[in-house]
Amino acid sequence: xxxxxxxxxxxxxxxxxxxxxxxxxxxxxxxxxxxxxxxxxxxxxxxxxxxxxxxxxxxxxxxxxxxxxxxxxxxxxxxxxxxxxxxxxxxxxxxxxxxxxxxxxxxxxxxxxxxxxxxxxxxxxxxxxxxxxxxxxxxxxxxxxxxxxxxxxxxxxxxxxxxxxxxxxxxxxxxxxxxxxxxxxxxxxxxxxxxxxxxxxxxxxxxxxxxxxxxxxxxxxxxxxxxxxxxxxxxxxxxxxxxxxxxxxxxxxxxxxxxxxxxxxxxxx
Amino acid sequence: xxxxxxxxxxxxxxxxxxxxxxxxxxxxxxxxxxxxxxxxxxxxxxxxxxxxxxxxxxxxxxxxxxxxxxxxxxxxxxxxxxxxxxxxxxxxxxxxxxxxxxxxxxxxxxxxxxxxxxxxxxxxxxxxxxxxxxxxxxxxxxxxxxxxxxxxxxxxxxxxxxxxxxxxxxxxxxxxxxxxxxxxxxxxxxxxxxxxxxxxxxxxxxxxxxxxxxxxxxxxxxxxxxxxxxxxxxxxxxxxxxxxxxxxxxxxxxxxxxxxxxxxxxxxxxxxxxxxxxxxxxxxxxxxxxxxxxxxxxxxxxxxxx
Numbered sequence: 001x002x003x004x005x006x007x008x009x010x011x012x013x014x015x016x017x018x019x020x021x022x023x024x025x026x027x028x029x030x031x032x033x034x035x036x037x038x039x040x041x042x043x044x045x046x047x048x049x050x051x052x053x054x055x056x057x058x059x060x061x062x063x064x065x066x067x068x069x070x071x072x073x074x075x076x077x078x079x080x081x082x083x084x085x086x087x088x089x090x091x092x093x094x095x096x097x098x099x100x101x102x103x104x105x106x107x108x109x110x111x112x113x114x115x116x117x118x119x120x121x122x123x124x125x126x127x128x129x130x131x132x133x134x135x136x137x138x139x140x141x142x143x144x145x146x147x148x149x150x151x152x153x154x155x156x157x158x159x160x161x162x163x164x165x166x167x168x169x170x171x172x173x174x175x176x177x178x179x180x181x182x183x184x185x186x187x188x189x190x191x192x193x194x195x196x197x198x199x200x201x202x203x204x205x206x207x208x209x210x211x212x213x214x215x216x217x218x219x220x221x222x223x224x225x226x227x228x229x230x231x232x233x234x235x236x237x238x239x240x241x242x243x244x245x246x247x248x249x250x251x252x253x254x255x256x257x258x259x260x261x262x263x264x265x266x267x268x269x
Numbered sequence: 270x271x272x273x274x275x276x277x278x279x280x281x282x283x284x285x286x287x288x289x290x291x292x293x294x295x296x297x298x299x300x301x302x303x304x305x306x307x308x309x310x311x312x313x314x315x316x317x318x319x320x321x322x323x324x325x326x327x328x329x330x331x332x333x334x335x336x337x338x339x340x341x342x343x344x345x346x347x348x349x350x351x352x353x354x355x356x357x358x359x360x361x362x363x364x365x366x367x368x369x370x371x372x373x374x375x376x377x378x379x380x381x382x383x384x385x386x387x388x389x390x391x392x393x394x395x396x397x398x399x400x401x402x403x404x405x406x407x408x409x410x411x412x413x414x415x416x417x418x419x420x421x422x423x424x425x426x427x428x429x430x431x432x433x434x435x436x437x438x439x440x441x442x443x444x445x446x447x448x449x450x451x452x453x454x455x456x457x458x459x460x461x462x463x464x465x466x467x468x469x470x471x472x473x474x475x476x477x478x479x480x481x482x483x484x485x486x487x488x489x490x491x492x493x494x495x496x497x498x499x500x501x502x503x504x505x506x507x508x509x510x511x512x513x514x515x516x517x518x519x520x521x522x523x524x525x526x527x528x529x530x531x532x533x534x535x536x537x538x539x540x541x542x543x544x545x546x547x548x549x550x551x552x553x554x555x556x557x558x559x560x561x562x563x564x565x566x567x568x569x570x571x572x573x574x575x
Binding site for chain 2: 003007011013091092096101106264
């Protein structure tokens with residue numbers, strides 16, 4: 001079943017089109033930076049972008065930071081929102097369940113496929129970023145590569161980049177959990193996607209509001225950019241750990257709710 | 270050949286204040302071609318979905334091939350082939366790929382035999398030469414055939430088909446009818462849900478009629494359309510028929526005279542010997558349409574929607 005869902009996911013032209021579109025923005029940014037040589041000043045613009053002109057190996061992180069606020073969550077919400085609602089809308093859900101695929105099994109397989117999509121997408125963005133970074137910018141690590149101003153060795157950058165990729169993937173899993181949850185409630189994939197995005201927009205908005213500060217630590221987008229802390233010297237673990245724990249709670253609760261709903265609902269699509 | 274294949278007891282589905290299925294007791298036996306008739310909105314689809322475990326009953330029992338549903342679905346559904354409310358496929362994939370994915374997504378379909386079973390199912394429904402083009406380029410009839418192929422993949426013991434000839438041309442309808450009768454001769458029980466009386470009449474040995482959520486009729490078609498004990502006489506002079514057979518004439522409708530008695534030969538002899546012209550004689554049988562209309566109260570497709 002998991003194999004079937006993975007086949008469906010990665011045989012689908014839309015999956016690859018989404019990933020391609022997602023990579024367009026970092027590519028455009030890299031080309032513009034090279035042509036103009038105008039990097040944002042440190043502390044402005046997306047994280048890491050100010051440093052990439054001096055060290056291209058940081059570009060995977062800059063690429064992730066560019067797509068993280070909007071593009072990546074949209075892509076994940078589209079794919080995860082489509083997971084169950086898309087089958088319902090196409091009418092194929094009833095045939096899968098009458099096969100019988102088993103409702104729990106189907107949901108688990110959908111979840112695994114969405115997780116695979118998240119991981120593949122994040123890895124491709126980082127990979128394309130690495131190719132761009134090393135091809136277009138200086139790859140020499142010079143002083144001041146860490147956010148704290150100290151130097152990091154290429155091995156340290158590599159290791160921490162992998163950790164950052166993992167952290168971003170976990171953050172996106174939270175988005176996927178929201179979309180999958182909504183996806184079990186509606187027969188409209190667009191509705192599920194929009195529901196998840198509405199949650200993220202609300203979360204981002206509340207985060208900027210002082211009055212919402214009591215609930216700020218529980219907002220799903222609160223610790224998304226904490227992966228920057230991996231590049232402090234020494235690594236500042238506090239927000240990263242909190243971010244992982246928070247996403248873990250969201251994912252656990254939402255998936256349990258999605259399962260409870262999906263295994264007991266009448267499939268009338 | 271007559272054990273129960275599909276039975277329900279007091280099956281009820283309540284949607285809010287609407288009782289879509291109101292205590293039905295279906296009884297489908299091995300070897301039947303069972304016609305499940307009902308107007309649109311009479312609860313047919315909800316019933317079919319409950320049989321397959323898609324919709325959970327409010328109360329009542331379902332037994333499918335000896336297992337309680339929906340609990341036994343994992344074991345029993347691989348032995349059932351279904352076409353539910355029209356076919357549905359992944360448009361960007363070929364028919365073959367669609368069937369292969371469908372087969373792989375549930376237990377009971379061995380990977381080893383998959384390619385061959387897919388090819389056979391496509392051949393059975395007349396899609397053997399369709400090639401690799403994506404399903405989105407199929408005609409409605411081809412999609413219907415592909416849906417039927419999906420139902421046949423596991424060589425099921427029971428076929429549950431909802432409007433299987435929908436969208437097919439007359440030739441296609443005949444082909445599918447022949448295929449279903451052929452499968453039935455091979456031992457497959459067929460449960461056919463339809464609002465088309467003609468389709469049920471041509472295929473089915475038993476019928477159940479659903480009206481506003483209630484099963485108002487369930488019997489062998491041959492029993493329902495058995496002679497009534499009267500004879501229909503066609504004569505250009507109906508009043509002379511009445512004069513000759515006084516007391517036995519039940520009704521006159523134009524040139525059609527209904528006469529009590531189930532011996533057309535004797536009646537014919539009396540009329541001819543009295544010099545009454547007779548254009549035709551036959552035992553009176555209710556048509557399936559009359560039976561269904563009488564049972565359902567309102568006409569098909571006009572059943573009041575609550």
